[in-house]
Amino acid sequence: MADENQSKHGEDVSRRKFLKNSGIAVGGLAVGGVIGSMIPWDVGDKEEQKATKNVKNKSYNQALMYLSQAEFKTTEAATERIFPKDEHGPGAGDLGVAYYIDHQLAGSYGFNARDYMEPPFFHGEKVQGYQGRLKRREIFRVGLREMQNYSHQKHKKGFTEITEDQQDNILKDFQEDKVKLSTISPSGFFNLLRSMTLEGLYSDPLYGGNIDMEGWRMRNYPGDQMGYTDIIEGDFKKMEPSSLRDHM
Amino acid sequence: MAKKLPKTDVVIVGVGWGGGIIASELTKKGLNVVGLEKGEERHTEDYYMVHDELRYAIRYELMQDLSKDTLTFRRNEKIRALPMRQYGSFLLGEGLGGAGVHWNGMTFRFLPYDFEIRSRTIEKYGKNKVPADMTIQDWGITYDELEPYYDQFEKMAGISGEENPLGGKRSDKYPTGPMKQSPQLKMFKKATENLKYHPYMIPSANLSENYTNPDGIARAACQYCAFCERFGCEYGAKADPVVTVIPVANKTGKFDLRTHSWVRRVLHKDGKATGVLYTDLTTGEEIEQPADVVVLTSYVFNNVKTLLNSKIGRPYDPATGTGVIGKNYAYQVVKGAASGYFKDKQFNNFAGAGALGMVIDDFNGDNFDHTDLDFIHGGYLSLTQTGKRPIANNPIPKGSPTWGKEFKEKSLNYINRTLSIGVQGASMPYKHHYLDLDPVYKDTFGDPLVRMTFDFEDQDRSLAKFTAQKCSEILKEMGADKIDAMEELGPYDITVYQSTHNTGGVIMGADPETSAVNNYSQMWDMDNLFVVGATAFPHNGGYNPTGTVGALAYRAAEGIMKYHKNGGMLA
Numbered sequence: 001m002a003d004e005n006q007s008k009h010g011e012d013v014s015r016r017k018f019l020k021n022s023g024i025a026v027g028g029l030a031v032g033g034v035i036g037s038m039i040p041w042d043v044g045d046k047e048e049q050k051a052t053k054n055v056k057n058k059s060y061n062q063a064l065m066y067l068s069q070a071e072f073k074t075t076e077a078a079t080e081r082i083f084p085k086d087e088h089g090p091g092a093g094d095l096g097v098a099y100y101i102d103h104q105l106a107g108s109y110g111f112n113a114r115d116y117m118e119p120p121f122f123h124g125e126k127v128q129g130y131q132g133r134l135k136r137r138e139i140f141r142v143g144l145r146e147m148q149n150y151s152h153q154k155h156k157k158g159f160t161e162i163t164e165d166q167q168d169n170i171l172k173d174f175q176e177d178k179v180k181l182s183t184i185s186p187s188g189f190f191n192l193l194r195s196m197t198l199e200g201l202y203s204d205p206l207y208g209g210n211i212d213m214e215g216w217r218m219r220n221y222p223g224d225q226m227g228y229t230d231i232i233e234g235d236f237k238k239m240e241p242s243s244l245r246d247h248m
Numbered sequence: 249m250a251k252k253l254p255k256t257d258v259v260i261v262g263v264g265w266g267g268g269i270i271a272s273e274l275t276k277k278g279l280n281v282v283g284l285e286k287g288e289e290r291h292t293e294d295y296y297m298v299h300d301e302l303r304y305a306i307r308y309e310l311m312q313d314l315s316k317d318t319l320t321f322r323r324n325e326k327i328r329a330l331p332m333r334q335y336g337s338f339l340l341g342e343g344l345g346g347a348g349v350h351w352n353g354m355t356f357r358f359l360p361y362d363f364e365i366r367s368r369t370i371e372k373y374g375k376n377k378v379p380a381d382m383t384i385q386d387w388g389i390t391y392d393e394l395e396p397y398y399d400q401f402e403k404m405a406g407i408s409g410e411e412n413p414l415g416g417k418r419s420d421k422y423p424t425g426p427m428k429q430s431p432q433l434k435m436f437k438k439a440t441e442n443l444k445y446h447p448y449m450i451p452s453a454n455l456s457e458n459y460t461n462p463d464g465i466a467r468a469a470c471q472y473c474a475f476c477e478r479f480g481c482e483y484g485a486k487a488d489p490v491v492t493v494i495p496v497a498n499k500t501g502k503f504d505l506r507t508h509s510w511v512r513r514v515l516h517k518d519g520k521a522t523g524v525l526y527t528d529l530t531t532g533e534e535i536e537q538p539a540d541v542v543v544l545t546s547y548v549f550n551n552v553k554t555l556l557n558s559k560i561g562r563p564y565d566p567a568t569g570t571g572v573i574g575k576n577y578a579y580q581v582v583k584g585a586a587s588g589y590f591k592d593k594q595f596n597n598f599a600g601a602g603a604l605g606m607v608i609d610d611f612n613g614d615n616f617d618h619t620d621l622d623f624i625h626g627g628y629l630s631l632t633q634t635g636k637r638p639i640a641n642n643p644i645p646k647g648s649p650t651w652g653k654e655f656k657e658k659s660l661n662y663i664n665r666t667l668s669i670g671v672q673g674a675s676m677p678y679k680h681h682y683l684d685l686d687p688v689y690k691d692t693f694g695d696p697l698v699r700m701t702f703d704f705e706d707q708d709r710s711l712a713k714f715t716a717q718k719c720s721e722i723l724k725e726m727g728a729d730k731i732d733a734m735e736e737l738g739p740y741d742i743t744v745y746q747s748t749h750n751t752g753g754v755i756m757g758a759d760p761e762t763s764a765v766n767n768y769s770q771m772w773d774m775d776n777l778f779v780v781g782a783t784a785f786p787h788n789g790g791y792n793p794t795g796t797v798g799a800l801a802y803r804a805a806e807g808i809m810k811y812h813k814n815g816g817m818l819a
Contacts (some may be wrong), residue, residue: 082651088660109307116318116333118689124330127741128321131330168652175651194651202638203302219660221598221638224299227471228599232428236594236664244297 034145034183041070041148042158061208062099065106066137071144072098077160078147079197081167089218097200100209101140104196110137134184136192143174143189150179204244216241250525250534256282256504258808259524259539261511261554262546264346265794266780266801268489269401270543271497271505272463273805279812280502282537284509284526286546287312287343290490295482298475301637305478308335310350312342316692319549321742323703324680325566331689331697336743338750339478340547344507345490347547347748348794352477352602352634353453353486355407356791357398357799359613360391360416361625362674365787368614369624377624381679382707383569383576384624385786388758388819389767391416394799397806401798402451405487406459406467409451414609427456427470432595432667433606436631439725445608450630451795452603453487463496474635476602486602509535512693514542514558514777521560521777527693541808543778544754545801551783552683552753553698561754561764561773564682566701572764574683576752577702578788581627581673583737583746584712586719587666588728589645594664597636605632611718612790613674623710627673627790629719636663643668646732667726669719673711674790675751683753703740712737749793754783756800758819766819768807769800775817780804 064072076098085091092098104110112135124131134142147170151159155166162170173179174186175194200209202216204224210216216223223241231237258274260267263285271281303309312318314334322329341347361368366384369377378384399419401407409422426449429437433449440447454470461467470485484491497503508529515522515536523538544551555561555573564575607630609615618624642659643666649655686699716733723731757763760772769784771777780801782793789796807818 083656084653086653086656088657091656112315112334114308114313114315116314116331118331120688122328122330125323125327125739127323127739127743128330128332129336129743130333171651197651198642199302199306199639203306204300206300207302216638219638219663221663225473227473228596229428229471231596232430232472232599232604234596235431236596244300247297 034142034149039145039149039152040158041068042073042160061103062096064102066110067102067105067141071141072102074144074148074159075101077167078171078193079200081164081171082194082197083201090214092197092201094211095201095215096209096211097197100200100203100207101196103208104199105137105140110140111135130188132184139184139189139192142184143193146179146181146183146186146189147174150174206244213241213243250536252536252538255523255538255540256280257539257812258282258541258543259284259537260543260545261524262286262346262544262550263344263489263494263505264341264545264547265348265489265797266545267543268345268348268493268497269404269798269801270545270780270805270808271503272493273802274808275497275500275502277809278502279809281497281504282539283497283503283505284511284524284537285344285505285507286510286529287507289505289507290344290349290480292480292482292484292491295480298479298482299473301639304475305637306639308339308478310341310343310478310480311335312340317697319698319700320686320689321700321702323701323739325701329686329699329701332742337741337746338748339745340549340748344494344505345480345488348489349480350478351453351488351748351794352792354603354605354792355402355405355409355451355453355795355798356628357412357416358391358789358791358796359609359615361613362787362789363387363389363391363394365625372614373618373624377618379707383677383679385757385762387767387786388756388763393767394803395419397799397802398795400802401795404461404463404492405453405798406455406461407451407453407487408456410449412448412609413446414612414615422451423461424456424459427452427454427601427604428472429606430596430599430604430633432631432633433604435667435726436606436669436722439722440608442725443722445610447606447608450603450605450607450632452601453794454481454601454603455485455487461492463492465492465495467491470601472599472601472604474598474600474637477634510693511554512557512695514544514554514560516558516560516774516777519774521774541776541778541812543780543804543808545780548750548753548781548783549683549698551779551781553685553695555754555779556685557695560777561771563684566680566682569679572755572762574753575764576677576755576786577681577683577700578675578677578751578785579702579740580675580747580749580788581704581708581711581737582671583734584673584715584719585668585670586716586723586731586733587643587668588723588726589662589730590665590667590727591729595667597633597641597664597666600633600635602634604634605630611715621710621714623707623714625674625676625790626711627671627715629669629671629715629722631667631669638663645730667723667728669722671715671719672790672792673708673715675788676705676707677752677787678705704737709737749782749788751782751785751788751793754779755786756784757786766817767803768810768818769804770807770811770818772817775815776811778804778808
C-alpha cells in the first residue's frame, strides 16, 4: 500500500512540474463545466499524511466511503480553517470532521434522498431556497475541484500547499461569491462546507466526528444525559459528557 | 378500479392532535372510526436513541419526506412559485401523532380579543385602523363559548401552568402546577416585574408532576432533558396524541387505525361526502373507504390540498376576494427578538424543556393601546429554556466572523453566556396571501402541490421593530452587557427556520360567504364533512396555536356527535 502511494505521489510531482514548466494554468475564464483533468490534486508526502491522521486510537471508521484521498485532504484542510486547533481545544482535523463529511456524503444526505428533486428547475429568488439539479455529494465534489482550480490560478499551488492565510482568503472569496463559476454557487458550496463542519464537530460521536466527545467537552455541552431535573434550578454546572453509545 | 371496503360511521384523514381527539371522543361514545395516517406507527419505545441532534433536529427524522410531497412558494403573484425542495421555515410532521409528536408543548389560549378581532378593533380605533387589504374577521365564536373546550384539552393533556394575569377568564385552574424555574427565568421575572409587566410561567404540555387524566391515562413528570422540539419524548412526559388520546380510542375496540395510508380524494355525490379514496403505500393498492362522516384532520397544507384536489368548496380568488378555500393563510412573526450577552454569568443553556419558559402578555392582542401605533395586535414576549443543542446554537454578537479562529473563540465563550428574548408575533391575513394548487409541480402520485403566496407586510415590519425594542429593554433590565436586537424583518424567507405555526385556508366564521366552516368546523358547502385544525383560524394570534387547535377539535367532536344523531347544519 505504501509503495503504491509513493509511486502515485511520484507521478503527481512530475506531472505538477510539467504543468508549471509548460505554463499551463487556468485563467479566470469561465467556461461550462469544471476544469479538472489539467489541475492536479496535491497528495502531499508520506510524513505529512501520517501527521494528519488521528493515530491515537486506530478507528476502523476512519476510511473513505466517497471522497478520494486527495479530496479528503482538501476537505480536511478547509474544515480546519473553519474551525482551527488553538489554545481552546482541538480543531476540525483532530475531531475527525472530514471523515464525518465523507460518510455523510456517501449516504442519504449526500443523495438528497428526502428532498424534492423533481423538475422543472428554474432560478428563483434567494428566499425560495435551493433550486439546483445537483445533489449535495456532486456539489461538494465540484466545489472542492473549483477550490483547487482557484488555488492554482491564484498561487500556482494546490489548496493544501498554500499558507493558512491564503487558504482563508480562498474560503472567503467562495463565501462572498467573489469567485466567478459557471458550475455551482460558490457561497452555496461554502455554506454546505461550513454547516457540515459544525455537524462534524458537534454531532454524536457515532457519526465519526466529535471524536471522544472532545467537541462537546470544549464547549461544556454534556451530550446525551437522561435529564437535568436535579440541576435545572441551580447555577451553571460543568458536567462530563455522555453519548448514545452509553445507552447501548 | 379501487377496492371498496364496508362503510364506517366516521373516517378521519391524518392522525395527529385533531384526528386523535376526534377518534377518542367519538369511539368513547360508541361510533366506529377509521383513522387513515400517511406515515408510520410510533411508540415511546422508539425514542430510546432520541437524544441525537443530527438525526432528529438537523436531518428531520420525524418529518414528512419532501421527495414525495411538498409545496411551492412565491412572495407574490408576479413571481414564479418554486418548490420548497428542502426544509427551512417550518416543518411538516408525518406519522402517528403528526406534528403533535415533535412540538415543544407550549399550550396557550388565544385572547378574547382574537375571536372578535375585527369588531373590537373597529369599535375602539375606527374603521381606518384596518388596512383595506387586511382581511381580518371575527371567528363566529367567542372566547367564552370556546372556554369549556380549552379546559377539556388542558385536562386531557395535563397542562402545567399558572394563571395568565392578562388572559381570558378561566373556569378552572391548570390541572398541574407550573414547571421549575431556572436562574434565567427568575432573572426574566424580576426584570419584567421591575418594568411593571405581568410575567407568568408558560403553560406546558411537558408535565411538571406525575398526572392521571380524566380518561385514566397516567404519565410521568418531565426530566428537563432538553430534547423536545423535533423529537419524540421517551418518557411520555410531553403530551402527544400517541400517549394520550390514541390509546383511549384503541381501548374502545372501535378505532380502526391504518398507517401507510395516503388519502388522495374525498369522494362526494350530490353535495354529500361519501367517503375517501386512498392508496395503501405498502402495496400501492387504491382503496375506497365509504363513511357517513368524513373529517379532515391533517396539517394545514394537506387539508387545503385534499379539498382542492377533491373539488369541494369554492376556491378562493384573490382578484375578487370571493371564494373561501385557501383564503387567509397566515403565519407567525417571530423575528422581532433580541439576544443578550452576559460577560460574567454562565447558564445551563444545554438543559431545559420544550415549554419551559416565562412570558408576558403586556404587548399581546389589544392589551396595550394601539392608537399611535401603525400596526394592530402584538405578541407575547418570552424567555424560554428549551435546550441549546450544539450544532444549531453557536451564538456570537452581530458582526463577528462566522468561521475561523475568532468564531471559534467567541462561540465557545458565548454559548452559555447568551440569553434570548423571543416573540410570538401575531400574523394578520391579507387579500393576496393565500393557498391554491400549483399549475406545474406534482406530488409522488401526480396530484398538484399546494402553492403558497405569502410575504411579510408593513404591519409585520412595524410589529417586529416594536417587539425587538421591548425585548432589548427587558435584556437591559436583566443586566446584559451587550444586546443585539433583530429589528429588520426582511422579506419572508422559506429557507430559515421560524415557526411551524401555519394557519388558515379553511377558515371558520358566521357567514358562509366569507368562511368555509362554521364554529363546529363543519363545511358550509357539505354538512357531513368537517375540517379540523389550524386551517380554521381566520388569523393567527400572538401565541403557539396548539391549545386552540385542541379546543376546536373537542368542539368539532361534539358537533360530529350532534350531526350523527340529527343531521343538518349545526350553526
